[in-house]
Amino acid sequence: MPKKQELKPSPRTVLTLCRGKHPPSLQVGAICFRRAGKGVRIMLITSRDTGRWVIPKGWPTRKHSEAWAAAREAYEEAGILGTVSEKSIGFYTYRKGVKGGLSMPCVVRVYPLEARERLRHYPETGQRRVKWFKRGKAARKVRDPELARILREFDPDRRGKPPRMPKFIVHGSVA
Template structure:
């Protein structure tokens, strides 16, 4: 597919994390519904989202039942991946990533039963994901300071 046929789309993801009493950072990955790859909860903005960070927080709840707060309003990084739509047209997706400090997990959420959740260290997460830019972002992730 030529570059002229490729669209650039924007999505936003949450990078859910906790910090243990020992100071160790853990992140939460989910599987994608289509391929079962390990990913961050991510998705498309909609009219109800006031900010890109709101999109990330909403997707974290819909895909993984995550309650928590986005730390700051700036992305901690971004990555790209290729997606082929139902129409067969390839789109390059740029995913802006926002850190989300997890305060709890819901008992039910919209996509419960459609995905698997996994807590891991950032370095373990980097080995699980397929996108090189996401792996680099995860391997260097440090929990942001208090907000």
């Protein structure tokens, strides 16, 4: 009797079968801010696929804290270096588009990052627009209502000056 071959579904088939039943994936994001003469400014970037305004975000790693991973995303996507808080200020949800017109639910845990420098050259140079906005305008620019609320309510001085956080390491050097 011939051996039965086990059929394994493709990743696309699995995603299709799990649509609506897939548990949310965790991402981390950075609210990059700077203090200006007339108040706090928040940096937004455009997404590479749709061009909508978003914050830098991506996948956490096992080797580093979530805050470090959020700071790494700010560096890779916008060339921002600064001090990141280890304390999350909230989260928002969205659906990440994947191949084949499908999407997967994601929860983004958000960390504030006070920018001290913006590099001219970074991994995603030229792939996105980067712009600083007042809080209210930043909130109006983003599509996700939960992220808009976080941006509107964001005040780095609400609880006094944020504690000095350790610097993160980018490509073997301290940033």
